[in-house]
Amino acid sequence: DIQMTQSPSSLSASVGDRVTITCRASQAIETYLNWYQQKPGKTPKLLIYGASSLQSGVPSRFSGSGSGTDFTLTISSLQAEDFAAYFCQQTYSTPLYTFGQGTKLELK
Amino acid sequence: QVQLVQSGAEVKKPGASVKVSCKASGDTFTLSAIHWVRQAPGQRLEWMGWINAGPGNTKYSQKFQDRVTITRDTSASTVYMELRSLRSEDTAVYYCAKDIYSGGYYHFDYWGQGTLLTVSS
Numbered sequence: 001d002i003q004m005t006q007s008p009s010s011l012s013a014s015v016g017d018r019v020t021i022t023c024r025a026s027q028a029i030e031t032y033l034n035w036y037q038q039k040p041g042k043t044p045k046l047l048i049y050g051a052s053s054l055q056s057g058v059p060s061r062f063s064g065s066g067s068g069t070d071f072t073l074t075i076s077s078l079q080a081e082d083f084a085a086y087f088c089q090q091t092y093s094t095p096l097y098t099f100g101q102g103t104k105l106e107l108k
Numbered sequence: 109q110v111q112l113v114q115s116g117a118e119v120k121k122p123g124a125s126v127k128v129s130c131k132a133s134g135d136t137f138t139l140s141a142i143h144w145v146r147q148a149p150g151q152r153l154e155w156m157g158w159i160n161a162g163p164g165n166t167k168y169s170q171k172f173q174d175r176v177t178i179t180r181d182t183s184a185s186t187v188y189m190e191l192r193s194l195r196s197e198d199t200a201v202y203y204c205a206k207d208i209y210s211g212g213y214y215h216f217d218y219w220g221q222g223t224l225l226t227v228s229s
Contacts, residue, residue, distance in 0.1 A: 001170055034215045036153075043203065043219035044153065050213040087153055091214040095141065095167055095207070101152040 002026050002093050006086075006100035012108040017078045021103045023071045023088035032092035035064055035073045038102075039084045047086075048073065083107050110135040112142075112204050112220035119226045120194050127190040128223045130204030137185040138162035141207050143216065144178060144189045148200040156202075159187055194227045201225075 003026035013019050023033065031051035036044035046055045048064035051071055061076040075082055088100040115129040132140060144156040157168040159178045166178050172191070180187045187204060202223045205216040 032213060034213070036216075038153075043205075043222065044216070046215050046217070049215045050211060053211055053213075055215075089153075089215075094214065095143065095158040096169065097143065097155050097207075097214070097216075098169075099145075099153040099155060 001096055002029065002090050002098055004088055004090055004098050004100040006088055006103050008103060009101065010104040010106060012106050013078055014108045015078050015080055019075045019078055019105065021073045021086055021105075023066075023073070023100050025069045025071075025090055025092075028068045029090045029092035031067045032090055033064070033066065033071045034089040034091060035062075036087045036089065037082075037084050038087065044087060078105075110206060110218045112206060112218055114202075114204060114220040114223045117224040117226070119228065121229055122195055122227060124194050124227075125190060125192040126194060126225055127188055128202050128204075128225070129186050129188050130220050131184070131186045132161075132206070133185065135206075138182055142178075142180075142187045143205045143207060144176075144202065145205055145216075146198075146200040146202045148197070151200075154200075156189070161187065191225075194225075196227050199225060199227050 005024045007022045033051045035048040038044040052064045063074050086103045111133045113131045140161045143158045146154050156172050157178050159166045175192045177190045204220040206218040207214050208217040
C-alpha cells in the first residue's frame with residue numbers, strides 16, 4: 001500500500017494567519033491527491049481534489065499544489081471555522097485509497 | 109441525494125467478530141463502490157477495503173486482509189463489513205463511504221454516520 005505522511009501532526013495558529021500543511025507519498029502518485037477537513041464528531045469534508053482543484057462550495061482561501069510525491073494545502077487567511085483536522089488521501093492506487101495521519105490545526 | 113445509514117454501536121470481547129451494515133438509498137446501488145474506513149480515537153483515517161456493489165468484487169488493505177470480509181446484498185441495497193478476531197486496538201469508529209469519479213479523479217462524496225466499535229474484556 002502507498003504510505004502517506006503529513007507534517008506537521010499539529011499546528012497552532014491565529015485567525016488571519018497563513019498556514020501550510022504538507023503531505024508526502026511513498027511513491028509517485030501524479031496528482032491523485034485529495035484533502036479533507038474533519039471537525040470533531042463529524043465526517044470528513046472534501047476541500048481539494050486532483051491536488052489543486054477546489055471542491056464546489058469550498059472557500060477560495062483554501063488551495064492545494066504539488067505533484068509526484070510532495071503536496072501542500074494552504075489556507076491563506078485562517079478563519080475561526082477552519083480550526084479542525086486535515087487529512088490527505090491518495091487515489092492513485094485504485095481502489096486502495098490511503099490517508100495521511102492528519103494535521104490538527106489549533107487556535108494559538 | 110445519496111444517504112448511507114450504518115448500524116448502531118457495538119461492544120465486543122477480544123476474539124469475537126462484528127458485522128457492521130451500511131444501507132444505501134437515493135442512488136443506483138449496483139453502480140456504487142463502497143469503501144470502509146476506520147478511525148481510532150485521535151488517529152488517522154484508515155482505509156480497510158472496498159466493494160464494487162454491482163459485481164461484488166472486493167479489495168482489502170494488506171493490514172486487514174486476513175480478518176475482514178466485505179459483502180453486499182443487492183436486494184437490500186446494503187453493504188456489510190465483518191471484522192474477525194477482534195482486539196482492543198480495533199476500538200474505533202467505522203465508516204462506510206461512497207466514492208465518485210469527477211473531473212478525472214476519485215474522491216469520497218458521501219459518508220455513513222459512523223459506527224462505534226468498542227472491544228473490551
